[in-house]
Amino acid sequence: MARIPAISQRFTGAYQATEQAQRIAELQAEVEQLRAAQSPDLEAQLEVLREQLKAQSGELAVEVELIYPNPHQPRQTITHESIQTIARSLEKDGQITPLIVIPQGERYLLWDGQRRWEAAKSLGWKSLQAVTAPMPKDLHRKALLTFIHHEDLNPLDKAEAIVKEVSDSTGITADEIPTVLSTVLRRLERGQQINQLTSLIAVTPEDQQKGLQQLDISETETCLLLSLLDLGLNPASVKANLLSMLALPLDLKKAIREQGLKGAHALALASLSAKNLKIGERQATKERLAATQEVIEQDLTVAKTRELVTQIKTRYLNPKPVESKEITTAARGLEKLSPDLMKATDQEQLVELRHILQQKLAEIDAILAG
Amino acid sequence: MPKQQSHQIVVGILANAGGVGKTTLAVHLAYDLFKRGCSVALIDLDPQRALDVFCGLPSVEAENSVVRVLLKDFDGKWPLVPAWDTPKIEVCQGHPTLSQISDDLVIRRRGEYTLADRLHNHPLPHDVVILDCPATLGMICENAIAASTGLLVPIQLEMKSVSGVADLVQWVIAISGDLQLDPRPPILGLVPSLYDSNRAIHRQYLQQLPEVAAQLGIKLYPHIRDSSEFKNASANGLPLQKYRPGHLANKDFEELAKDLSKLVRRGK
Numbered sequence: 001m002a003r004i005p006a007i008s009q010r011f012t013g014a015y016q017a018t019e020q021a022q023r024i025a026e027l028q029a030e031v032e033q034l035r036a037a038q039s040p041d042l043e044a045q046l047e048v049l050r051e052q053l054k055a056q057s058g059e060l061a062v063e064v065e066l067i068y069p070n071p072h073q074p075r076q077t078i079t080h081e082s083i084q085t086i087a088r089s090l091e092k093d094g095q096i097t098p099l100i101v102i103p104q105g106e107r108y109l110l111w112d113g114q115r116r117w118e119a120a121k122s123l124g125w126k127s128l129q130a131v132t133a134p135m136p137k138d139l140h141r142k143a144l145l146t147f148i149h150h151e152d153l154n155p156l157d158k159a160e161a162i163v164k165e166v167s168d169s170t171g172i173t174a175d176e177i178p179t180v181l182s183t184v185l186r187r188l189e190r191g192q193q194i195n196q197l198t199s200l201i202a203v204t205p206e207d208q209q210k211g212l213q214q215l216d217i218s219e220t221e222t223c224l225l226l227s228l229l230d231l232g233l234n235p236a237s238v239k240a241n242l243l244s245m246l247a248l249p250l251d252l253k254k255a256i257r258e259q260g261l262k263g264a265h266a267l268a269l270a271s272l273s274a275k276n277l278k279i280g281e282r283q284a285t286k287e288r289l290a291a292t293q294e295v296i297e298q299d300l301t302v303a304k305t306r307e308l309v310t311q312i313k314t315r316y317l318n319p320k321p322v323e324s325k326e327i328t329t330a331a332r333g334l335e336k337l338s339p340d341l342m343k344a345t346d347q348e349q350l351v352e353l354r355h356i357l358q359q360k361l362a363e364i365d366a367i368l369a370g
Numbered sequence: 371m372p373k374q375q376s377h378q379i380v381v382g383i384l385a386n387a388g389g390v391g392k393t394t395l396a397v398h399l400a401y402d403l404f405k406r407g408c409s410v411a412l413i414d415l416d417p418q419r420a421l422d423v424f425c426g427l428p429s430v431e432a433e434n435s436v437v438r439v440l441l442k443d444f445d446g447k448w449p450l451v452p453a454w455d456t457p458k459i460e461v462c463q464g465h466p467t468l469s470q471i472s473d474d475l476v477i478r479r480r481g482e483y484t485l486a487d488r489l490h491n492h493p494l495p496h497d498v499v500i501l502d503c504p505a506t507l508g509m510i511c512e513n514a515i516a517a518s519t520g521l522l523v524p525i526q527l528e529m530k531s532v533s534g535v536a537d538l539v540q541w542v543i544a545i546s547g548d549l550q551l552d553p554r555p556p557i558l559g560l561v562p563s564l565y566d567s568n569r570a571i572h573r574q575y576l577q578q579l580p581e582v583a584a585q586l587g588i589k590l591y592p593h594i595r596d597s598s599e600f601k602n603a604s605a606n607g608l609p610l611q612k613y614r615p616g617h618l619a620n621k622d623f624e625e626l627a628k629d630l631s632k633l634v635r636r637g638k
Contacts, residue, residue, distance in 0.1 A: 004571050007532045007578050011586065014539035018586050021543045021554070080552035 050100060050112075053131035059098050061127040064120055067101060067108045087119035095120075099130040108132075155263035156256045159242035165231065170223040177224065178243045184221040185239055191216060194236060197225070201234055249273070251285060255292050264302045265295055268309050277316040287312060379633050380489065380499040382518035382555070384542070386534030388505040390526040391563035393420040394600055396502040398620075399522075401609040402627035404459050408497040408634055411450065414464030415485075415514055416504040425453040425461050426607015435465035439488050440475070440513075446492040454612060460496070472509040481509065482549055486517040497634045507541055515542060516549050520558040520633070522626075523588075527562055527575035535560070539586060557586075558633075559626065562593035589629075594622040 099113035110117055111133060120128050167174045188194050193215055200211045208229045212222050228235045245263060248256075248270050255261040261269075269292055274284035291312060295305050342350060381399075383392050393416070400410045413436055414421035422429050432438065434449040439462065450460040475481035489499065501514045515521065521542065525535045539557065546554040560583050566572050576593060583590035595618070603613035611620045 004574055005529070007529075007575055008582055008585075010529075010533050010536045011539070011582050014536045015585050017540045017543040021547075022587065 050098065050131060053100065053133055054098065059129045059131055062099070062101060062108055062130045063127050064117065064125055066106065067099075067110050067117055067128070069110050069114060069117070083115055083118045083122060086115050087122050090116065090119050090125075091123060095129050099128055100133055101130045102133050154256055154260075155242060156245045156248070156253055156266075159245040162228075162231065162233070162238065162242060163246065166224060166227045169227050169230075170220075172220060172224055178239075178246060180220060180224050181235060181239050181243060184217055184225065185236060187217070188215065198234055198236060200229055201232065205230065244270075249285070249288070251289055252292065255296065259296050261292065261296060262302075265300070265305045268302065268305045269295065272309055272312060277313065279316060377634060378493070378497060378499065379519045379630065380501065380517055381558070381630065382501040382503060382511075382514040382521045383524065384503050384511060384514065384521055384538060385505060385524050385531070386507055386538040386541070387526070387531045390505075390531045390534075391524045391561075391594065392416075392505070393424050393502055394604070395522065395524050395561060395563065395594070395623075396421065396500050397424045397604075397609050398611065398623045399627055399630070400453075400459055400498075400500055401611050402620075402623045403498050403631055404456060405611070406627060406631045408631055409458040409460075409495065411448075411460050411462065411494050411496040411499045412453065413462045413499060413501050415468065415501055415510050416464055417466045417468040418504070419464035419466070421461060421502055422463055423607065424604045424609070427451060427453070427461060427463060430463050430465070432465045432467050435463045435468075437465045437467055437471055440468075440471050440484055442478070444488060444492070448492065448494060454608060464502075468504075468510065475509045475513065482512045483516045485513040489517050498630060507538070512545055512549065515545055515555060516551060518555040521555055522559055522561060523557055524561045524563040524594075525579075526564045527569075527572040527579075527593075532575065539588075557588045558629070559589045559591045560586075561591045561626065564596040565593040566596045591626050592622060595619050 095116065097113070097116070099116060100111040101108035102111055108130070113128075113130075117128065163174050163177050166172065166177055172180060185194070188197055196211065196215065200208045203211070205226075208226060212225055217225070225235055228238055241263065244267055245253075245256075248266055252261065252266045252269055256263070256266055269288055272284060272288045272291060274281045277284055277287065279287075291308055294300070294308065300308065383396050385392050396412060400412050403410050412421060412425070415436065419429060419435075421427075430449070436449075438444065438449055448462060450462055453459045453461045475484055478484065480487060485501075501518065503511050503514045523535055523538060525531055542557065543554075560579065562576060562579060565576065580590055597610075597617070597619050599614050599617055599619065600610055603610045606613055610617055614620075
C-alpha cells in the first residue's frame with residue numbers, strides 16, 4: 001500500500017507561532033511579577049500608611065469618576081487579566097482594602113490602588129472606599145525615583161530633575177552643582193579613587209558615608225556625592241551623560257524637548273560651537289541648526305552624526321584644497337577642442353562658449369587673487 | 371433560589387475548510403449542554419445558513435436574522451427563536467446577505483469588534499453562546515474570534531482539512547495579536563470529525579494527531595464518528611440525540627460538553 005504523507009510537517013508554521021505566543025505570554029507574566037516583587041517594602045509601607053490614615057480621618061466613599069490616575073504609577077505594566085482577577089474578587093467579596101487618594105480640588109489623585117480602580121470601572125461601580133492623604137512634601141523625589149532609571153525619559157529632563165532634587169536635599173545651588181561635581185571627580189580621577197567611589201553605589205547609606213570619609217573630599221562635595229548615591233546614581237556617569245545636557249545651547253535643548261533629539265546626538269552637535277569653529281556665535285548657531293535638522297530628518301545614527309560634525313568642522317578649520325574631479329574632466333574636455341573642430345562648428349555656439357569661458361576666467365582670477 | 375453563579379462563555383467554532391462538521395458539532399454540543407442544565411444561544415454566522423436545516427427552522431428575512439444584529443443601528447433586540455421546541459436553546463439565524471455585511475464591516479469603525487461589542491452592550495442571558503462560523507477566514511471569523519472566550523476546531527482526518535487547520539492555528543494567533551485581544555481566546559480543543567474507522571487514512575491521521583496537538587498545546591478531544599444517521603437526523607431538522615437517543619455517536623460529544631459546562635460554572 002502506498003504511504004500516506006504524515007501530517008506533522010504541515011504544522012511547522014503553526015508550531016512556531018504557538019511557541020512564540022506562549023513565550024510572549026510568559027514574558028508578560030514575568031514582567032508583572034517583577035514589578036510586584038520589586039517593591040515588597042513599598043507594599044508594607046503602604047499598609048502602615050493606610051492604617052494611619054484610616055485612624056486619622058476614617059474611610060470615605062469616593063466617586064470613581066472623580067479619581068484620576070497617578071501619572072508616576074510605578075507599576076507600568078498592568079495586564080487585562082490581572083484587572084479581571086481583581087474585578088472578580090471585588091464582585092465576590094466586595095472591596096476589602098481602601099484606596100489611598102490625595103484630594104486635589106474636587107478630584108482625587110490616585111496614590112495607591114490602580115488595579116482596584118480599573119477593576120471597579122470595568123464593573124461599572126460608581127464609588128470606592130478610600131482614605132485620603134495630604135500631598136506628600138517629597139512628591140518630586142518620589143516621582144523622580146520612579147522615573148530616574150527609566151531610559152525613555154529624555155536626558156535633559158532627567159538632568160534637570162536630578163539637579164533640582166540634589167539642590168533641594170543639599171542646599172547647594174543648581175548653578176554650583178555641575179562645577180562642584182566636575183571638580184571633585186577630577187580630583188578623584190587624579191588620585192585614582194574613582195573606582196572606590198563607584199563601588200559605593202550598591203552599599204547601604206551608612207557604608208556610603210563611611211566610604212566617602214576615606215576619600216579626599218570636602219564637606220560640600222560629600223553632601224553632593226551622598227545625595228547622588230542615595231538616588232542610586234553613579235556620580236561619574238551623571239557628570240558624563242547628564243550634566244553635559246545642562247550646558248547644551250538653547251537650540252539643542254529645544255530640539256531635545258520638541259523634536260525628540262537624542263542626548264548623544266545633541267552632545268555631538270554641541271561641539272559645533274563658535275569657539276570650536278572659530279566663527280561668530282550667530283553663524284555657529286546657524287550651522288548647528290542646519291546640522292540638527294539633517295540629523296533629525298534623516299534619523300542619523302550617533303556615528304553618522306559625529307561624521308557630519310567632523311565634516312563641518314573640517315570645512316571651517318582647515319579647508320584643505322582638494323583635487324576636484326570635475327575640474328580635471330573639464331580641463332581635459334577643453335583640451336580636446338581642436339582648432340579644426342572649432343572651425344567646423346557653428347559660430348553661435350562658439351560665441352556662447354567664449355562667454356562661459358570668460359565668466360569662469362573671471363571667477364578663477366578672483367579666487368586666486370583672494 | 372438562585373443557582374450557583376455562572377458566567378457566560380462564548381465558543382467560536384472555526385474551520386478553514388467546508389464540510390468538516392462545524393454545524394454538526396455546534397448543534398450537538400448545544401443539545402448536550404442543554405441536557406447538562408445550560409442555556410444555549412446558537413448564532414449562525416455562515417451565509418449558507420446550515421443551522422436552519424439542522425434545527426428544522428424555516429429561513430427568515432434579513433431583519434430577523436443575525437444581519438440585524440450586525441447592522442449599524444442595532445436596537446438591542448436579538449432575533450432569537452427556540453430550537454426543537456426547547457426554550458433553553460435559542461437560535462439567531464443566518465442569512466445570505468451576511469457576506470455583504472462582512473464587506474461593510476471592513477470599513478466600519480471597530481468593524482472587527484462589532485459582534486463582541488454587541489454581546490457586551492446587549493448581553494444575551496444564555497450560559498453558552500456558540501458561534502457557527504463560515505469556512506472562509508475573513509471579517510466574520512475575525513468578529514467571531516474577537517467575541518469568543520474560547521474556540522473549537524473540528525478537523526476531518528483528510529489532508530485538505532488538516533492543512534486548513536494548520537493555517538487556521540497560525541491565523542488565529544496572528545489575528546488575536548493584531549486585534550490586541552487580552553486575554554487571547556484559547557483554542558479549547560481540536561475535535562476530529564467524520565471519523566470512519568474503515569479508512570486507512572483516518573486511522574493513520576488519528577494516530578498522529580495526539581503529537582500534533584501536544585506540540586500546539588491544544589487539547590485533543592475524542593473523535594466524532596461518521597454516521598449516516600447524522601445526515602438523517604439533520605434532514606429531519608433534529609440533533610441525533612433527539613432523533614436516535616440510543617445512538618452511540620451521541621456519546622462522542624460528552625467529554626467536550628462536560629468541559630464546557632465546567633467552564634460555565636467556573637466562570638472563565
